Amino acid sequence: MSQSNNDKATSENVVWHSGEVGRTEREAMLGQRAGTVWFTGLSGSGKSTIAVEVERRLATAGRLCYRLDGDNLRHGLNGDLGFTESDRTENIRRTGEVCRLLVDAGVIVLASFVSPFRADRESVRDMHVAAGMPFLEVYVEVPIEVAEQRDPKGLYRKARAGEIRGFTGIDQPYESPDRPELVLPTASSSVEASAESVVELLRVQGLIGSA
Amino acid sequence: MSQSNNDKATSENVVWHSGEVGRTEREAMLGQRAGTVWFTGLSGSGKSTIAVEVERRLATAGRLCYRLDGDNLRHGLNGDLGFTESDRTENIRRTGEVCRLLVDAGVIVLASFVSPFRADRESVRDMHVAAGMPFLEVYVEVPIEVAEQRDPKGLYRKARAGEIRGFTGIDQPYESPDRPELVLPTASSSVEASAESVVELLRVQGLIGSA
Numbered sequence: 001m002s003q004s005n006n007d008k009a010t011s012e013n014v015v016w017h018s019g020e021v022g023r024t025e026r027e028a029m030l031g032q033r034a035g036t037v038w039f040t041g042l043s044g045s046g047k048s049t050i051a052v053e054v055e056r057r058l059a060t061a062g063r064l065c066y067r068l069d070g071d072n073l074r075h076g077l078n079g080d081l082g083f084t085e086s087d088r089t090e091n092i093r094r095t096g097e098v099c100r101l102l103v104d105a106g107v108i109v110l111a112s113f114v115s116p117f118r119a120d121r122e123s124v125r126d127m128h129v130a131a132g133m134p135f136l137e138v139y140v141e142v143p144i145e146v147a148e149q150r151d152p153k154g155l156y157r158k159a160r161a162g163e164i165r166g167f168t169g170i171d172q173p174y175e176s177p178d179r180p181e182l183v184l185p186t187a188s189s190s191v192e193a194s195a196e197s198v199v200e201l202l203r204v205q206g207l208i209g210s211a
Numbered sequence: 212m213s214q215s216n217n218d219k220a221t222s223e224n225v226v227w228h229s230g231e232v233g234r235t236e237r238e239a240m241l242g243q244r245a246g247t248v249w250f251t252g253l254s255g256s257g258k259s260t261i262a263v264e265v266e267r268r269l270a271t272a273g274r275l276c277y278r279l280d281g282d283n284l285r286h287g288l289n290g291d292l293g294f295t296e297s298d299r300t301e302n303i304r305r306t307g308e309v310c311r312l313l314v315d316a317g318v319i320v321l322a323s324f325v326s327p328f329r330a331d332r333e334s335v336r337d338m339h340v341a342a343g344m345p346f347l348e349v350y351v352e353v354p355i356e357v358a359e360q361r362d363p364k365g366l367y368r369k370a371r372a373g374e375i376r377g378f379t380g381i382d383q384p385y386e387s388p389d390r391p392e393l394v395l396p397t398a399s400s401s402v403e404a405s406a407e408s409v410v411e412l413l414r415v416q417g418l419i420g421s422a
Contacts, residue, residue: 066317
């Protein structure tokens with residue numbers, strides 16, 4: 001198993017099982033290297049739209065990938081969490097663990113989360129690094145004015161009206177990445193061009209072949 | 212997406228994303244139907260041993276599967292949980308959600324958890340049924356005396372010595388399944404025979420082909 005053994009008092013009578021079938025064997029079967037592509041950026045930056053386009057391209061090429069996003073995870077695993085700072089942190093922690101399980105299963109994960117706090121993203125990166133798993137941070141960059149004008153879910157309008165508190169970019173900060181693997185400026189690039197840049201990143205990093 | 216839309220107050224500003232690539236497409240690519248095999252039974256019943264053997268057989272046949280168990284999940288996603296009744300319930304809830312995500316990704320999940328409470332197992336079953344996903348409950352049945360004699364982790368000894376509280380079978384009940392898809396009596400059957408029964412169940416249920 002490639003997960004780190006993060007012992008806790010609550011887990012002291014737990015024995016770590018080594019699976020006989022490892023990630024490398026699953027990756028060989030699938031013909032790909034698994035890893036997480038983490039899209040971060042403001043609401044309305046285009047994270048999910050780009051992830052959907054990348055997913056389509058990878059699936060067409062016969063690659064196994066899976067898309068996680070804040071919106072659909074919050075209906076299940078993280079349905080008990082709200083949007084306070086600590087709930088956001090727990091949301092990202094659990095999501096990082098799920099990414100790691102999916103990657104361990106051999107899957108290329110496309111995770112799109114606002115994930116406004118640098119420390120949270122770094123902890124997800126560290127989790128992956130500790131397990132020897134690729135983690136590719138993609139900053140989906142857009143001026144807040146453009147995101148607010150797009151407002152695909154009407155959330156900026158609600159936040160300005162005071163109907164939503166703690167909205168990233170309005171009354172909570174967004175901390176941009178220091179050294180992301182890729183920056184996608186979506187005010188000036190098409191979805192198709194952005195998706196192609198991500199696929200190219202996966203090639204360069206050796207997750208998929210050049211075919 | 213095949214997950215149900217389980218709205219909560221905390222999630223009211225969350226929009227459900229429909230992925231362009233669905234589970235059916237991933238299953239077709241992998242040549243299998245995804246689903247969860249849920250092994251339940253006392254500590255020492257043989258759940259994980261059998262799951263490892265099933266995993267080996269499926270991998271050798273080119274099937275993508277992934278093993279989850281209480282021991283390794285508790286080092287990551289569920290590392291914040293202990294063994295009180297409510298923590299056990301939350302442990303199983305999160306695990307059920309992870310199963311569902313892995314199944315949605317196209318994977319055959321082999322989940323081995325003591326999961327002593329019938330209601331918890333039924334809620335995981337319901338989650339799967341609501342999402343149109345196979346859920347196969349396998350009762351790994353063993354007399355407590357036999358499990359205690361095996362005591363592979365030395366936990367029964369600790370529980371008898373009062374060093375562990377709330378240990379299933381000693382001072383917490385184990386509620387056996389009413390209508391599991393399969394019963395494996397491990398006091399009288401070999402690991403190999405048990406594993407073969409599970410593989411046969413997967414064939415009968417259409418998750419894997421007969422090859």
